[in-house]
Amino acid sequence: MIDKILKHLQAEFGVQSVALLEGTKQDTVVVPKEHLVDVCKLLRDHKEFYFDFLANITAVDYHPENRFALVYNLASLPYQTQLTIRVELPMENRDENNLPEVPSVSSIWRTADWHEREAFDLMGIYFTDHPDLRRILLPDDWAGFPLRKDYKDAESYHGIKIKGE
Template sequence: MTEQEIYASLSSKFGDQVVEFIEEETLNPTVVVEASAIADICNYIKDTETLQFDSLMNLAGHDPDGESDLNVIYHLHSTELDHYITLKTFTPRDDGSVASVANIYRTADWHEREAYDLFGIKFSGHPDLKRILMEDDWEGFPLKKDYVPAEFYRGMRIEKVK
């Protein structure tokens, strides 16, 4: 299936929760969806006969500019039918949350923890959402564009990054 067809299939099934389809400005055509619907959509595209997206290749957090909503990007692949799609969702910077897909794709478990660790994106329904790369008691989320590191961590001075 082409990405266009996958988009058509999703938008007829989920209506308003599928926001738009981005083809320009990206080398991986992307379907933008609502954060609350992402788990339902992943369930649907995994189980539907014509889609069979069984592999979540990558899950990435992204902060576009330090002001607007944070993004979560899902790169999916169907090993059976050999087609690809990218899903993108967005969440408010501070108190939003994205439905977790960790129970659908186990690979999302650690990737969502990483996105939480570095961007502070909360995934509702995640089995064990805690930091993974940074120290458990680290303050702030380092990959957010408006991140300002604390001056000290356990008595050690934190070097400023330009």
């Protein structure tokens, strides 16, 4: 199945734009963020693939390489197949005000809404065109992104000591 998907995506978006990630336990297709939304729409709407369910979005921090990756786990319930999409997000600097950006897929799969908010909240990845991108687990005034490898734990929050001695 992965060969058919890969050939179709490469024909649609260009051989250089879509690649198979070798050595993974699950079929993984790497796409540039510029094609993410169109690739996802095609995978959801194509009658031979029909990836109708987005199970998860995971953000990965490759510090000190100054890059992030987003991993999208898709499933086709009728065909009982799974596929992983990966998007690489290089960073020029890791300042918490300089957030890597990727387009939202929440218009394609409603489950993306919460997964994207979690990646934004904990890793600081900004999803353009997201309908309600705000923190989901941490307070609105929390500083930083706790799942980044270079995150420094706060000593206190609103005068409450949170770091043990």
